[in-house]
Amino acid sequence: MGVTIKDIAKQANVSIATVSRILSNKTEFNSKSTIRKVKRIAKELGYSKNTAAVELVTRSSKVLAVVITATKTNFSMQIIDGIHEEAYKHGLNVIIIYAGENDPKRQYEAIKTITERSVKGILLLALDLSQESQTLLIQSQIPYIFLSISNNQGMPYIDSDNSMIGYLAADYLIEKGHKKIGFAGLDTVSLTAKNRISGYKKALAKHNLTCDPEWIVNGLFTYDDGVNAMKQYGTQPEVTAVIAGSDLVGIGLMNQAGEFGLKVPEDLAIVTIDGTDLCEIVHPRLTSITQSFYKIGVMGVLYLINYKKQNAYKKLTESVLKVRESS
Template structure:
């Protein structure tokens, strides 16, 4: 069997996309030393260019790839629905690849799965890439955009304002008379978790409430994180309200609270962040700060379409508005009975 681009990449220690650019005489994103190493390895391995594959790559692609975090949350489905609807309008196909949220190797495998195929754009759903993988993505020269995650640098994204989301959820409970408010299931990594924590603390500070470290329970936005958080708070918690950083965390809190003999919202009010259909199919239904995930998906495809048409990205970063939806899991602190 003849050598492949991947074989050369493994031998030299660079990305397959870099080998492809060197062998195609594209000059961006590598230096002369790298080019020399790649060409030498190609010669040693007896690499022969597959002309049929070259012609396939040159053919204009109509495929959009969605790279999805494998963390067990449920909002990705709504984003994919939005991507699918908008893609169909333009005659595009969609492929979906799953990757670990913070595992660098899993992220790299997912990216290579996409990059090594002819795709017109890549949409990354709630994934914070490490520096090496971000470099790999940029070097591919394929248009990309992050969805449901905002960044401090110039990476293109479409997301909710996570600081505002944390602020809104906390202030809703404060406005209902709660003064001891937890924040459950939040991640330790930058971006989403950090911004929601900032919003949470901002609302407490404005209300003159002294923040306490044990009000925070970390996690990964999953159902299990909600259960673990409620276990840590315990049956005798002095909290009267909790902000859950995802619907799955909120349901984990809700079910564990019931197991501990606590009434929601009589003993404990819960506000969820996300607002997917899960909020409406549990009892009591969950009050939420609802994000428009469907619109994020649609806007992501429109972003790729804009790049295709204009060869550049004008609107680099976009915030999608959120809304408060009050349901049954919150009550005024004075009202201790749930009907």
């Protein structure tokens, strides 16, 4: 919106090529005095690079785009922290775009916005992409990766090992003596939930325990889903422990249990999945299977930086049990 390299060139009595070289630090063939002069004038004139022009001519960009949903899930922040830290190390900028909440049209718009900009790579956070958006994404040829969500359609992703998460949670509770263990608040049609449940069942089977389908209560990982699940378990729940699909679900379970006059962990043990800060600020503190969100973010960036065409990149990260007071 004002000063261009042309203006600087005129002022400095050099060509725009020289200015360009100096301002983008390709100074190997410039004399010290010219460098100083050009930089001084640039500063004096308040020059600001026009990124649009740069991206147009170089046909490349130093920007990574992160697509997120407006969900109330709070772990995104940790992933984003990881992304930023790693991107910063490599001199990349990060922009974040909202893809709305279950609105395919908004989602499509978001992907379109990004693909029309020549970003270096796209990180899709816990995003379930519609078929249309997927096509658009692939067609764009821009490297992309899904984070914290798996898929079996050959698209690259980095996610926690959800089967292991289910297994760890259940196994721990079984070791603590529980025999009837619920699983609440997860979206049972999602791959995430399926894997978690399969791990949970594996742990049960290992100890010759069975699972009543009623103990698995569907939900969308929200606080209300936790509350509702607890209502379903009732005031005198058959289960003695519940695994929560997310921290918010865990809190919902716990609060509703409180309403029912049930004590956590005495009357009902809770293990929650995610392990965000929320676990630490509620009372009692929630035992969790804590995911490596930060690391997922870091790995996502590294994947994009070292991107080369390959089919079906998949990476599963570790989760760890953190025992607190709710179990």
